[in-house]
Structure formats: C-alpha cells, structure tokens
Amino acid sequence: MRRIVALFFVIAVGIGAALTLEAQSGAAPYEIVAGLGLPAVDRGVLTGVYHQPTHAASMARSAAAGIRAEQTRLGRAGTPYTRGKLIVKFRSGSDASNAIATSAPGATVMPRSTYANFDVLSIDPNADAEAIADALNARPDVEYAQASYVAHALFVPNDALYKAYQWNLPLINMEGAWDIQRDAGSTITVAVVDTGVAYTSATLRGVNIATFIGDNGSRYPAIPNATIPLAAAPQLVGGTAISRIVAPHDFVNDNNTPYDLDGHGTHVSGTIGQLTNDGIGTAGVAFNVKLMPLKADCEQWDILFGTPLSRCGEDRIALAIRYAADNGAKVINMSLGRTGPAACAQNPSGVGCARVVEDAMRYAVSKGVFIAVAAGNEFEDGNPTSAYAEIASRIPGVVSVAAVDITKAHARYSTAGPYVELAAPGGGGGSAESGFVWQQTYSLDFSQTFDLPVARYPAPRFDVLEYVGYAGTSMASPHVAGVAAMLMQQGITDPAVVEAALERFAIDLGDKGRDNFFGFGMVDARATLYGLGLTR
C-alpha cells in the first residue's frame, strides 16, 4: 500500500515536472509522457504458489567444437573419450609401475591431484584407451581403469521458475539447442506484431476512459482524466537489456511508443526472448535476440482509452509487417489472426480474404524475413479457416503454428486444417499450471480491471507485472519464431529454407507425415540447429 501511495506521489510530482518536458502524443487520444514512471512492481507468479526448482548449474563449453572433435575418439559404446589419457585406480600397496609396464606399455603416470584417489595415465593419443583399460581391469592390482569419457553438460537455465513451470521449453528440446547455440540469436531482430510490448516506462495523462458494458452485463462508469502508469517488463529489458529494443513503432496511434495496453504482446515477447539464466523468473527461447515491438492490434483498453476503431484493423498489421521488413527484422511473430473463407487460395482477392496481409507477407519474405503465424484458437467453435494461417501455408517462409499441450497432444482449442504446418507448445488450458505457457506480463488484477465488479472497478495500471500462464496458438507461434531466429543466427538466411528445416526436423505427431492437427509435427529446436551428418 505504501508503495502504491509512493507511486502516486511520484506520478503527481512527475506530472508537474513534465509540464516542462516535451510530451509525445502522436495520434493517441491522450498525452504520453515517455520515460516517466516507477520501475515495475514484480508480483512474482500469479497463482501465488511458488515451487523452488532445483538449481541447475550451467557449464560453459570448454573448447572450440572443432578442436574437441579432433581431440576425442569414439568408444565402443559410441561415447567419445579424450585421447591420450586413461583413468586408473590401483589397489593400495600394489606396484603401479609393474601394471603399467605389463598392460599399458609406454604410459606414464601424470601428477596426481591432491584430492584425487585415482591416477591419470598419459598414453599414446592414437592408442585405444578402452582396450588398455580392459587389460588393466583384468589385473588383480587394479581396482578400476577407464577411458576419460567426455562429459557433455546440457545448458539448463537457472531461472527460478524454469523447472517448475516451463515444461514447454524442454518439450521442444531447447536445452540441447542452447547447448549448441548459447548466443541464442544475438544478431537477429525479431519483430513482434501484436498489442505492443512493455519495453519502457511511461505515464499516460488525461486519459478519458469510456463507459462500457462488461461481460457480466453491468455498465461500467466512465473515468475521466485518468493517469495510467506503464512500466517495462524487467525480464525483457531489465538492466542493460533495453538496448535490445530495435525501432519500436505503434501503428495504432502512429508513434514510436508501442505501449502494450493488454499484456498479450509482452507475454509473447517473453516466450521469444525473455532474459534467461539470470536466476530470475522464466526463460525464453532465443533469449538474446533483439526485439522490435510493433503495435498493430487494438485491444479493449485501446478502444476504451479513445482510440477510434478506424485506427485498428488489417491495414495496421500489413503496415507493421512491411515496416519490420524495411527496418532490419529477420523474423516476425504474428500471434494474431482472424477467421476467413477457405477458398482464398483459389481467389486471394475474394470477399473475406486478407490480400493486404498476404501482399505484406510476400514482401517481407522477399526481403529475407521469416514469419511465424498462430494457427488460431477456434477448433471448438466450428473450426473455421484461420485467414492468416491459411495464407502462411501458401508462402514458403511463412509458417502457421498449431498448439500442443504438455503431453504433445493436440490442444483442444487449436484450429486444425490443411494449412497447419507446424505445432509448438501452447498449453492445453484448464485449471492446472501445466496447462499454460508462463511468462512475465501485466498483472491481470491491475490491468484487466474490466473483469472486476463495477463497485471495485478502477482505472487499469500497467506497471505491476507477474508471471502469468497463457494458453493459445498465440503462445505456440513465438516458440517457432524463436527457433527460427536461432537457425538464422547459424547462417540460414532464406526464409523458405528456414521453413523447410523447421518442418524437416519437426517431431512427427498424430498421423504419419503431415496432418491437419500438427502439420509436419512439433518443432524440435535441437534437431533443427544440429542438422545432419553424413549418416545420422
């Protein structure tokens, strides 16, 4: 409570001070004071149930991969071991030199570490260490002997909620993928065409919130001249990570401050690139990517804050896609969509088709941009065709993404059809925590106040964040966008080839081959980045 009082005090002082500041308003129906606001309030996990995961150590790679390949030899069981050394424990009182002379001629005992109870022998790098170990193990004066097998640690993020909540990332073999690419997409920019992103602090002044009838049928009163605080999500842009934000733009209000007034875009951005391995919160797929927040979707508060509907719609989405392509994005995530006719493939300009979006997508792909599109959440509502996903299936380099639950089963809501190309974790919904994809975004209690009873209805706040579970193909799509960014980091720049790789290495689910529920299968991050050898 004291913190909230302090918050309002600072806001009041700030408003006064801001009279001398240059306010940016653009086309928004309120005044924006960019950068004015307190840091976010972090409420932790929404459920209040906190499971401390086992803290997992992460290991850095010790040597360049090529050198490692040269300095190891493959053992009989397929496990590589280090050339030129052998681990052996001689029985106490035995004569090591005798055993070495007989069973490991030419070997020498290396200096023993003070905390070792075994010896390491230096042997010929070309010698078969396992064969020598066999000879030594046959001797009564040797307790054991073995090759020095190469331990291979998987990168397991130490983010506090990772193990307890983020089933979705191991499900697509992210740990193996991070082990291959610890940079996790650091040179790639991913544009998030969505509701905006909580990427910076701000205060909206003079917001006249319109009256409306809520889902419960009650009329909610207008709130005139409200002051709305916004804060950056610390797990997206905390510390120095603000520098990862590239060319943000708001196509709804036509300015460069695409504030998220919903939380959806912030959540989606978290799955793509949440700060990872910092011991806090959750992890993201390509956690070092640069993010380009592009607001192209109007949600409830945008409308209630006075944004005319004329500023919302498909043209904004098309503009955002084109903008991303022209401003350096290599991947676009579109966790948004609408239903449409099934026959747009035959007549893309037909009634209900999204020709403007299709043209924008084709333009972006022609500029080398890969696009991941949510397949839609209407399976239980008659399973209509999802317009953008259908377009995706016709453009190599644009992929429609369905959702699976924690068991890799089709998520009950995930729209199915011949246009589904890939699947990724979206959560099965329901009442269990494992039914959702978890990321940091606005606290529902403070941001979705239109869900409260009229008597308790306040203006929303967008400076209180927590870890919230969302389910939907909106959550599935950013997994694919993140993996695509990592693949591009490895030098695959053609969007059509990125799509081909994602589909080639997907884990086939459902009917064998491509099917309408999973497409080519669930994305497999490690397999995609690892590729193929000559024989495996």
Next chain:
Amino acid sequence: MKSRAAALLLTLAGLAWAAPAAAQAQAGYSLRVFGLFNEEQFLAKDTFKAIFGQATQMLWGGGISVVQDEQYYLDLSVSRFRKTGQRAFFGNGQAFPLGIPLTATLTPFEMTGGYRFHTRPKRPTRLSARLPPPSRLVPYFGAGVGLYRYQETSAFAQAGDDVTKQHIGFIVEGGLEVRLAKWIGIAAGANYTHVPGILGTGGVSQDAGEGDLGGISGRFRLLIGK
C-alpha cells in the same frame, strides 16, 4: 561382423596366395611395399558436397604387394580419409551447412589381386646377342574386397549421435606400373569401389538418396621392391 570380415579377408588372402604346385616349382616371388595416394570422387556426391563442400577427397596410406612370376599380384593396403566439415541439411534441393563441426574418418583395409601384363623378353637366337631389357611399363588389372571402417563425430553430440560403422566393399582396379629403377617404381591407376551398408540409412546421405560410400579414384603408388 568384425570377425566375419576378418575371416573373409584371410580366406581370400589364402586363396590368392596358393599358387598351383607346378607354378610354385618355377615361381619367383617378389615383395614390394608401397605408399599410396588416392584422389577419390565419392559416389555419394551430394552427401560429400553438403558436408565438406566437394565430393572429391584424398586418401593416403600404404601396403604391401606380392608378385608371383611377375604376372600375378596380391596387394594388401590400408588408407585413410579424415576431414572436418559441417553438419548440414537439404532445403529446397540445396545443401545448407550449419556451422557445427563434423569429423568423418574412413579407413579402408583393402585386398586386391590380379594380373600384370608383363611381357617377358624373348631369348635371342644368337648366343652372342644381349638379353633385351624387360618392359618398363606393366599394365595391370585386378579386383578385390575391402573392409571399410567409418567414424563420424560431431561437436555437441549427445549419446548415440556419433557413429562408428564398418562394412565389406568391393574393388575393381586397373592401371599402369612404371619401373623407374631396379628397386623403385610408380603406379598410376583407376579404382572403382562399391561400399554399401554405411550411407543411406540416415543423415544427409538418406535425404540425398545416396547409399554407396565407394567411388571412383585415381590411385598413385610409389613402389619399393622388385
């Protein structure tokens, strides 16, 4: 598998070595050692191009050659190809390397036998005439079997990712041997090898539809011995 291959090699060696008794009576055997360099165009062209950037690779090694009566020969050789390329995949019909080092090692143990078209000088009719020198050029043609051992290791490999395989393969060869001096010669020839059972069941080779680890090679040998 290993013991079967070894037994097969031994049997073939024995058969090749066993000359008829009549021949043995007048046989002259010579033993040579040689070093070899093989420039091999692998039949799995797309596979090798995808991983190493080119399908032609160098093998080097050595062996021994036993020649009976200057006409029949049996060669035993071991050679090796080892190279680090990149893991890759095929997309839209084209190979794309992924920057992950992969080291492939191919070690052929080969045994070939065949006939040398050695022309014996005819004894002159006049006693005073000098014996003409033997031909310095000896064409040869042969065939054989080999045991091909293949290893593949990659950076970031997890259990079961790396591969060790071996399989029997077959060889047909021909060429020309040139005697430079009494104890030194060189041979240049062409080899065709067919090595099934290693490629084609996974990896890039499966995607490329290539199942033969053999190839056509130019083989150069430096021979020491008569």
